[in-house]
Amino acid sequence: MAISPPTGSRTRLAVLVAASVTLVVVGLRDMPVVRDVREGAASITDPVEGAVDTVTSPVRNAWHGITDYEDLREENARLRADAEEAEAAEVTASDAERQLADLSLVLDLPYASDLPEVVARVVSGPRSNFSHAVEIDKGSDAGIAVGMPVATGAGLAGRVTQVTASSATVDLITDPEFRVGVRLATTGDLGTARGQGRGDPLAVDSSISPRAQIAEGTGVVTSGVDRSAFPPGIPVGAVASTRQGSGGLALELVVDPLVDFDRLSYLTVLQWQPT
Amino acid sequence: MSARRWSAARAALVLVVALILQMTVIADLRVAGAIGDLMLAVVVAAGLTGGADRGVTYGFVAGVLYDVVLDTPFGLSALTYALVGYAVGLAGSALVRTSGWWPVGVGVMAALVQATLYTSLGNLLGVAYPFGDLPAIALVMAAWCGLLVLPLIRVMWWVHGHSEPDRLEVLWR
Numbered sequence: 530m531a532i533s534p535p536t537g538s539r540t541r542l543a544v545l546v547a548a549s550v551t552l553v554v555v556g557l558r559d560m561p562v563v564r565d566v567r568e569g570a571a572s573i574t575d576p577v578e579g580a581v582d583t584v585t586s587p588v589r590n591a592w593h594g595i596t597d598y599e600d601l602r603e604e605n606a607r608l609r610a611d612a613e614e615a616e617a618a619e620v621t622a623s624d625a626e627r628q629l630a631d632l633s634l635v636l637d638l639p640y641a642s643d644l645p646e647v648v649a650r651v652v653s654g655p656r657s658n659f660s661h662a663v664e665i666d667k668g669s670d671a672g673i674a675v676g677m678p679v680a681t682g683a684g685l686a687g688r689v690t691q692v693t694a695s696s697a698t699v700d701l702i703t704d705p706e707f708r709v710g711v712r713l714a715t716t717g718d719l720g721t722a723r724g725q726g727r728g729d730p731l732a733v734d735s736s737i738s739p740r741a742q743i744a745e746g747t748g749v750v751t752s753g754v755d756r757s758a759f760p761p762g763i764p765v766g767a768v769a770s771t772r773q774g775s776g777g778l779a780l781e782l783v784v785d786p787l788v789d790f791d792r793l794s795y796l797t798v799l800q801w802q803p804t
Numbered sequence: 805m806s807a808r809r810w811s812a813a814r815a816a817l818v819l820v821v822a823l824i825l826q827m828t829v830i831a832d833l834r835v836a837g838a839i840g841d842l843m844l845a846v847v848v849a850a851g852l853t854g855g856a857d858r859g860v861t862y863g864f865v866a867g868v869l870y871d872v873v874l875d876t877p878f879g880l881s882a883l884t885y886a887l888v889g890y891a892v893g894l895a896g897s898a899l900v901r902t903s904g905w906w907p908v909g910v911g912v913m914a915a916l917v918q919a920t921l922y923t924s925l926g927n928l929l930g931v932a933y934p935f936g937d938l939p940a941i942a943l944v945m946a947a948w949c950g951l952l953v954l955p956l957i958r959v960m961w962w963v964h965g966h967s968e969p970d971r972l973e974v975l976w977r
Contacts (some may be wrong), residue, residue: 549879552878
């Protein structure tokens with residue numbers, strides 16, 4: 530049978546596609562109306578979401594019980610081994626912490642761990658396959674504002690992009706649109722890290738010579754250079770490998786994030802705003 | 805209230821409930837890092853039962869609703885859902901009464917197409933959605949859509965009614 534839609538259908542398609550394209554353009558221009566609409570919607574949906582979450586938690590728990598059982602068993606064994614290692618590493622870490630504090634003082638940089646912070650619970654994960662944002666249960670009433678960095682005990686997790694009175698949206702560093710200025714902990718070389726999607730490492734565009742040798746496991750922290758969106762010294766990840774950047778003039782670093790994004794339950798919002 | 809207004813009210817209810825379920829339940833049920841898309845399944849069911857007109861309308865409205873609660877490019881879900889809803893509506897009109905299980909096939913195809921379209925258009929707009937993630941996303945979405953489309957067709961019958969029995973109805977006998 531031939532597919533031949535009536536003219537009215539084609540007209541409706543044209544109108545709605547044109548409307549969609551208009552919305553895309555409005556969104557791309559980052560017009561305040563889009564943010565206002567999204568914040569308004571969040572203030573309506575968050576309470577409903579919380580209530581439905583409570584009702585539907587048995588379904589989700591059952592699902593996780595089925596799909597995550599093996600992972601949890603392995604993680605449990607790994608955590609036991611990690612705890613033993615952590616005891617031994619404590620002495621070394623305290624010395625490294627003292628050195629880092631000294632270095633920060635010398636460089637006249639604010640020390641990230643001295644920043645006021647708000648701990649919030651993650652109430653929902655990414656809502657679509659193409660979203661890289663999570664919701665937390667604290668908002669402007671707790672002093673959270675758009676742009677504030679968000680971290681876990683392991684390192685940088687993301688940035689606040691939307692706030693209501695009682696909740697906030699955090700864009701994770703895995704988002705392909707996410708950018709953060711970083712430096713190598715060993716050499717101080719600067720670069721820009723960008724997300725490459727859920728479960729994928731970060732890519733760091735640097736100005737490091739392609740001939741330079743960067744050791745695997747080298748730490749990467751936020752650079753905090755002038756007017757940076759993040760304070761300096763927040764751990765971001767560890768170098769997994771290097772490759773030639775586009776044009777072959779500089780190295781591109783492949784960096785494994787320190788934060789386990791599959792197991793986010795609490796996040797710390799650092800009450801820091803770019804100057 | 806007229807029948808038409810009742811249909812519109814029921815349609816709004818279905819879309820809002822679908823959105824809430826998507827945000828609270830489906831979004832948490834990850835397989836291989838990907839989740840299903842209940843909103844798309846609703847659009848597919850609407851297109852299959854009501855043709856291209858209903859498909860594109862549901863696609864646009866469902867997409868706008870979804871875009872409002874996401875952090876992804878605004879309007880992109882509306883655009884892709886509208887196109888997919890229209891195509892599904894055409895397919896529904898052309899293929900009706902050919903086989904009892906064809907809605908499942910159409911649903912699976914629609915999910916594959918929507919995931920590909922979304923990734924491609926996102927990249928055109930400058931968001932570097934990795935194409936490497938696409939197979940897992942498309943397959944999980946296709947599985948969910950195939951699973952949900954038949955119950956949702958029944959929901960669409962509740963919303964809009966249906967005047968004559970056809971092969972879709974046979975599935976429920």
